[in-house]
Amino acid sequence: MGLRVENNVVVVDHAMNEHLLTTAEGNPSEDTVEELRVISVFQRRFNSAKLARKRDEKVIGDNCPLIYALKGKDGLSVEFKSIKILNLSIPEIIGGIAQLLGDQLDLVASMPSSSPLAAILGRRLSRAVGRPHTSDLFTKATNAQASARVSLAIETDRKAFTREEEVALRNVLKHLSRVPQEAYTAKHVRPAIRKYFEPLAMGALPQHIQNQSRILLVDDLLATGETLKAAHKLLSTAGIQGERAGVTWFSRVKK
Known part of the structure; x- marks a missing residue:
């Protein structure tokens, strides 16, 4: 139930025990980001002692080679047959997530x-729970927006x-x-200081959303959780106080 990397190609291999739980067994997993409940489709794992000794393999993909391959980063790729293997378990896992969430959305x-x-995960969850989906509730903050609060704080305190x-x-x-008007991205910001930046801004609020509306926040990866926390905070600031939860494709790294 894992992954292997061969010549920069990520391969889903259920015989392996590295990087990721790749079947329905052990998935989904749950975590908490501050007070926000977050459920992940696939659980990431710490590298085994054997893999940790192979320093060149450890670095590639930052312990999440599949998402890097799917995004075309670090020179990694993934073949369609591996995606098909992984997809065999996804309906069952998403069905389990829908049960965990219940009718509270x-x-x-x-x-x-x-x-x-x-967005792909959001649409699949939307079908599973029978609720509408949007990719427009939030927008990426510009560099100027993302840095405004911390810039002021550094100068005043x-x-x-x-x-x-x-x-x-x-x-x-x-x-x-x-580049103040470019979209902010955290990839060049150390994880330890990402909490000081605002990665999101409010986008279009659907007309049917009210103060007590319950919103499911969907992201691809749970690492520091800053994006989900920012979304949670923006909704509270906008006066939307209904119960919220988060879902990601990939969890934090766990043992």
Whole structure:
């Protein structure tokens, strides 16, 4: 129930025990991001001691080679036959997620991304729970929007940050200020300081959404959880106080 990487090609191999649980056994998994319940279709795993000793293999794909391959990153790719193998388990897992969520939803909202993965998952969940789906509830923040709060904080209360944080933040802010209207992306921001940036902005609010509407937030990967936290916060700020949960394709790394 895992993956192997051969010549930069990610292969789904149920005989392996690396990177990911690739069948319905052990999936879905649950986590909590602050107070937000998050369910993941596939559970990521720590590298085994054997794989950890192979330093070159450990680096490729940042312990999530499949999502890197699906996005065409790190020079990784995945063949269609591996996707077909993986897809055999997806209906059962998503059915399990629908049961866990119950009838407590009004809208399924995918996070904005240059990759279609979150939207694909959102549509599948929408069909499973019988609720409408949107990819327009949130938009990617511009670099100027993402950095506005932390930029002000650094200038008004430097003592709120460690010296290491301040140096790292100023470096990122300098980079973002060169292209203020570009869409913000966290890929060049250290995980430890991503919490200081606002990755999202509110988009189009469907007419049927009310203050107590219950919204399912969908993303492709759970790492730091900053995108889901930002979406959760934006909805609260907009006065939408209904119960919320999150679903991702891939979980945090677990033992």
